[in-house]
Amino acid sequence: MCRANRGVRVAAVVTGAVLTGTFSFAQTPPEPAAKAKGAVPAPAFSETVLELTPAVLDRLAKALAAEEESRRSSAAAAGPTAGAQKTKQEYDECQQSLMKGPEYAQLLQEYPGATTGRSKDASAREAAQEFMTKLAALTEKTCGPDPAHTREKQDLARRLREAETKAAERGGFTIRQYAVLKERVTPLCLSDPVPPSPDGLRIKGVGSASFVYTAAEVAALRPRCDVFIKLLYPDQN
Numbered sequence: 001m002c003r004a005n006r007g008v009r010v011a012a013v014v015t016g017a018v019l020t021g022t023f024s025f026a027q028t029p030p031e032p033a034a035k036a037k038g039a040v041p042a043p044a045f046s047e048t049v050l051e052l053t054p055a056v057l058d059r060l061a062k063a064l065a066a067e068e069e070s071r072r073s074s075a076a077a078a079g080p081t082a083g084a085q086k087t088k089q090e091y092d093e094c095q096q097s098l099m100k101g102p103e104y105a106q107l108l109q110e111y112p113g114a115t116t117g118r119s120k121d122a123s124a125r126e127a128a129q130e131f132m133t134k135l136a137a138l139t140e141k142t143c144g145p146d147p148a149h150t151r152e153k154q155d156l157a158r159r160l161r162e163a164e165t166k167a168a169e170r171g172g173f174t175i176r177q178y179a180v181l182k183e184r185v186t187p188l189c190l191s192d193p194v195p196p197s198p199d200g201l202r203i204k205g206v207g208s209a210s211f212v213y214t215a216a217e218v219a220a221l222r223p224r225c226d227v228f229i230k231l232l233y234p235d236q237n
């Protein structure tokens with residue numbers, strides 16, 4: 001597996017981690033000194049921390065694929081300006097700056113008297129309407145969409161959370177199981193392919209904590225790491 005961008009990706013290991021106290025569900029606290037010199041401790045499997053078996057990894061791959069598809073659909077529905085949406089204050093400040101600039105001054109020269117509202121002449125009203133149309137286009141081009149209107153769209157962050165929840169359900173996981181599985185897959189797939197000992201493998205995590213895996217988990221996941229890295233980091237492929 002190519003790990004040219006591993007240094008960039010490792011930072012994402014802790015992003016969105018499910019935490020309890022100091023350690024994530026997928027990590028183990030530091031072992032006492034007497035035990036640290038011995039065998040790798042076995043992962044504490046539970047209703048939250050599932051063993052990385054081939055069947056579980058198959059379900060996880062399907063869930064990740066479904067989540068990515070939903071994320072792309074949500075981003076497309078929100079439009080290309082969703083991430084650059086200005087706040088009301090930023091939008092108002094941009095408008096004020098625009099009206100002091102040369103483009104607005106040029107527009108006023110093209111439609112003298114269009115903003116006075118004094119004439120009842122039909123041609124003057126038509127010119128005023130055209131002026132307002134061009135001003136609206138210039139404002140959107142310069143300042144982006146009016147937040148007073150775009151706030152009516154569904155919140156993108158909420159839609160992405162919904163995508164994750166539905167993906168977890170698609171794989172037959174709870175949302176916590178799904179989060180922990182993603183958290184455990186990442187460090188192993190981004191680590192150097194060191195053969196595990198018979199009792200498992202330990203990978204340093206955040207601070208003094210570690211991720212631990214059984215030898216069977218390593219054997220099940222390592223051959224699939226290329227697939228999982230593409231699913232977990234689609235924008236970096």
